[in-house]
Amino acid sequence: MTTYQAPVGEYKFLAGHVLAKEYEAISGEDASAETLGTVLETLGQFVSERLVPLIASADSAGCLVTNEGVKAPAGYHEVYNDFVTDGWGALHTAIEDGGQGLPLPFGFACDELLSAGSMSFALYASIRLGVYSVLKTIGSPYLQETYLQKIGSGEWNGTMCLTEPQCGTDLSLIRTIATEAEDGTYRLSGTKIFITGGDHDLTPNIVHLVLARIQGAPAGLAGLGLFIVPKFSVAADGALGARNGVTCPRVEEKLGIHASATAELLFEGAQGWIVGAPGAGLMGMFSMMKLARIGTSFQAIGVAEIASQNAIAYALERIQGRDLVGGNKGSIPIADHPNIRREIVRMRTLTSSARMLAFMTSLVNEQSLGPKGADSTKRAQVILPVLMSASKAISSEIGVDVATAAMQTHGGHGYIRDTGIEVLLRDVQILPIYEGTNDVQSLDLILRRLDDGRHQAIDATVDWLRSQIAELPSNESHVEYVKRTLKLLSRIEDVVSVLKEELQRSPFAALQCAREFLWLVGHGVMATLWLRVLFALDSNNLPIDKVAKRAQAQFYFAYLLPETEVRVSRLMAGLEIEQSLRAYPVSLNF
Template sequence: MSNYQAPVGEYQFLASHLLAKEFQACASEEGSAQMLGTVLENLGRFVSERLLPLTDIADRQGCRVTAEGVKTPPGYRAAYEDFVADGWGALHTAVEDGGQGLGWPFGFACDELLSSGSMAFALYVSIRLGVYSVIKSIGCDYLRQTYLEKIGSGEWNASMCLTEPQSGTDLSLIRTTARVNEDGTYQLSGNKIFISGGDHDLTDNIVHLVLARIQGAAAGLSGLGLFIVPKFKAAADGRWSQANGVTCPRIEEKLGIHASATAELLFAGAQGWLVGQPGEGLPGMFAMMKLARIGTAFQAIGVAERAVQQATAYALERVQGRDLCGGRKGALPIAEHPNIRREIVRMRMLTASARMLAFTTTLVYEHSQNREDREASQRARLLLPVLMSTAKAICSEIGVDVTSAAMQTHGGHGYIRDTGIEVLLRDVQILPIYEGTNDVQSLDLVVRRLDDGRQQSVDGTLQWLRGQIAELPAVGEHRAHVPAVEALLGQIADVVQQLQNELKTTPFAALQCAREFLWLVGHGVIATLWLRVLAALDQPGLPIDPAAKRAEAQFYFAYQLPDAGLRVARLKASGAIQAALQSYPLHSR
C-alpha cells in the first residue's frame, strides 16, 4: 500500500488562486487560505498515522451487534477519541458552541482527507454536523443549550433517521408516529432503516434526528415533524444514562463501508423533542440533506485521490512489457506505456475536476447563508440547487470511475486484497446511491430547476458561467478554448428550451434523458473552471506544479470535453430513444 499525501497544494491553489475571489468573500480572518493548508497538512498526518493502519481490520471485521449495542472494529473508538481530543470535531462549529468557527469550506475539505483514510470513519464524523446545523438554525433554546456543544465537539454523535422499509424517496409514506405528551415532548414509535451511524460504541450517546408523522396533524407532507431523540436521556441523577426506547436489532450486511454501522432502528415510545414548528419537518430535513449531498461529493473525491495515488505509485514501480514506441530494450515501468499513462492523467484530471466542482459548490453554499449581503445570498440560492445536484451526481460517478480505473492499472493485483484497491472500489459504490440517488438528482434538475414558477436556476447558472468567462484576462493560453466553452453554454441553453417543450408535450422523452442533461450542465461548469485554471497558471507563487496542472487542463479540453457532444446528441435524439424504450417488450424475457 503506497503512502498517502494530503492534497494540500491543490486546496491552496483553489483557495488562493483559482477561486480566490469567492473564497475571500466568505472567509473569516482566521479562515485564510494559509490556515486551510495548515489544517489539511496536520489532518493528513492523522489520516496516515491513525486511519490507514486500521483499513484492513475495519473492512474484514466490520461492525457487529452485541447485547450492549453495536461494536465498531478494533481501534476505531481510540481513533475517534483522539480525533475529538485534538479538536478536529469542533473545527467548523460556532465559537459560542465551543468550536473554532472555520466554516464549511474547511469542513468539506477535511471530509475529503478523512474519506481517503476511511469512508466509514468519515461518515461517523460528518453526519453529526448536519444534525448540529439543524438544531442551530431552527432548534429552541433548550435544544441548543443541551446538544450543540456536545454534538459540535464530537463528544456525542448523531444520526439522520429518514428512510423506512416502505418509504424511500416518497416521504408521504412515512409511518413513524409522534404523539404529544402532557409536558410538550412527544412519544415516537416506528421503524427506520439504512441509518448511517445509527448505533455504535464511539460515543456515550447518539442524538437521532427523526422525521415522523404527528398524530392529529394534516395528512401528507405537511403533517411531518422533525424530532430530536437521544439514545440515552437524562436520569434522575443528571447523568445521560437512562435508555430512551431506541434499539438496534440489526445492521446491514453491505458490499462496502463495513466499519460504518448502517442500522435498523426501532423507536418504542421514545421521548422526542420537536425541532422547529409542526409541519417544518421536511424543510428541516432537506436543509440537512443539502450538507449531506455536498459531503457525498467530497467522500468520492477522497476515495478517488487515494486510488489514483496508489495507482500512480504502482505504475511507476511495476516493470512489465516492451517499449512499443521508442524501441528501447528490456521491460519498462508500466507508467511509460501510452495507455497506462493516459489513464493516470485521466484519473488525475477527473479527480481535479470533481474537486473544483465540489469546492465551488461549497463556496456557493457558504454565500447562500450570508445574512449581511442579501443580494449575494439570493444569487447563491439560485445557483445552489443546480450545483448541489450536479456535484453530488458527477463527483460520485467520477469516484467510481477513477477507482475502477485504478484497479485496472493494478491488473490482477488490484483484484486481490493485498493492494487495498478492491476495498476502495467496494466502498465507493454506495456514493451514487445514498443521499438521493443520482437519478433523483437528475430528475430534480429537469422537473424543478428549468422553471419552478419563480426562478429558472439553470438559466441563472448559465448567466453566472458566462460572467466568469467575461472576467477572464484578454490574452492567455485559455483563450484558445473559450469559443468551445461558449458554444457548449449555447448548446445547453438550446437543450433547456427543448426540455421545457418536451415536458409539456412528451414528458417521457425529457425524463428518460435527465442524466444526460445533468452531465451536460456539469460539463459547462467544469469547462469554465478549467478556463480559469489556465488563466490562473500565469500567477506567481503557485502551490502546485504548473506543468502538471496545465497538462490536466489540456487533456480535459482534448479528451473529456468531447463527451459533452455525446450528451447533446443523446438529448437531441430523445424522441427516437423514447420510441425504442417504449416499444421494448419488458415482460417477454
C-alpha cells in the same frame, strides 16, 4: 501497502488563486488559504498515520451487534477519541458552542481527507454536523443548551433518520408515529432503516434526528414533524440516564463501508422533542440533507484521490511489457505505456475536476447564507440547487470511475485484497445511491430547475458562468479553450429550449435523458473552472506543479469535454429514444 499524501497544495491553489474571489468573501482573517493548508497538512498526517493502517482490518471486522449495542471495529474507538480531543470535530462549529468557528468549506475539505483514509470513519465524524446545523438554526433554547456543544465537538454523535422499509424517496409514506405527551414531549414508535452510524460505541450518546408523522396531523408531507430522540436520556445536569426506547436489532450486511454501522433502529415509545413547528419537519430535514449531499461529493473525491495515488505508485514500480514507442529493449514500467499514461492523467484530471466543482459548490452554499436581500445572496440561492445536484452526482460517479480505473491499472493485483484497491471500489459504490440517488438529482434539474414559476435556475447558472468568463483577463494562448467553453454554454441553452418543449409535448422523452442533461450542465461548470485554472497558472510561486496542472487542463479540453457532444446528441434525439424505449417489451419473458 496503501499510501496517502493529502492534496494540500491543491486546496491552497483553489482557495488562494482559482477561487480566491469566492473564498475571500467567506473566509475572514482567521481562515486564509495558508491556514487551510496548515490544517489539511496536519490532518493529512493524522489520516496517514492513524486511519490508513486500519483500512484492511476495519473492513474485515466490520461492526458487531451485541447485547450491549453495536461495537465499532478495533482501533476506531481510540482514533475517534483522539480526533475529538485534538479538536478536529469542532473546526467549523460556532465559537460559543466550543468550536473554532472556521468556514464550513474547511470542514468539507477535511471530509475529503478523512474519506481517503476511511469512508466509514469519515461518516462517524461528519453525519452529526447536520444535526448540529438543524439545532443551531431552529432548535429550542432547551435543545440547544442540552445538545449543541456535545454534538458540535463530536463528544456525542448524531444521525439522520428518514428511510423506512416501505419508503425511501417518497417521504409521504412515512409510518413512524409521534404522539404528544402531557409534558409537551412526544413518544415515537416505528422502524427506520439504512441509518448511518445508527448505533455504535464510539460516543457515550447518539442524538437521532427523526422524521415522523404527528398523531392526528394531516396526511402527506404536511403531517410530518422533526424530532430529537437521544439514545440515552439526558438529565438537567447533563448526566446520561436510561436507554430511551431506541434499539438496534441489526446492522446491514453491505457491499462496502463495512466499518460503518448502517443500522435498523426500532423506536418503541422513545421520548422525543420536536424541532421547529409541527408540520414543518421536512424543511428542517432538507437543511440537513443539503449538507450531507454536499459532503457526499468530498467523500467521493477522497476515494478518487487515494485510489489514483496508489495506481500511480503501482504503475511506476510494475515492470511489464516492451517499449512499443521508443524501441528500447527490455521491459519497462507500465506507467510508460501510452494507454496507462492516459488513464493516469484521466484519473488525476477527473479528481481535480470533481474537487473544483465540489469546493465551488461549498463556497456558493456559504454565499447563499449571506446578507438577506443582497444580489450575491439571491443569486447563490437560485444556483445552489443546480450546483448541489451536479456536484453530488458527478463527483460520486467520478469516484466510482477512478476507483475502477485504479483497479484496472493494478490488473489482477487490484482484484485481490493485498493492495487495498478492492476495498475502495466496494466502498465508493454507495455514493451514487445515498443522500438522493443520482437519478433523483438529475430529475430535480429538469422538473424543478428549468422553470419553477419564480426562477429559471439553469439559465441563471449559465449567465453566472458567462460572467465568470467575461471577468478573465485577455490571453491569446487560452482563446481556443474560451471558445470551446462558450460554445458549450450555448449548447446548454439550446438543450434547455428543447427540454422545455418536450416537457409539454412528451415528458417521457425529457425525463429519460435527465442524466445526460445533468452531466452537460456539470461540464459547463467544470469547463469554466478549468479556464480559471489556466489563467491562475500565469501567476508565480504557486503551491502546485504548474506543468502537471496545465497538462490536466489541456487533457480536460481535448479528451473529456468532447463527450458533451455525445450527450447533446442523445438529448436532441429524445423523442426517437422514447420510441425505442416504449417499443421494447419489458417483461420476464426473456
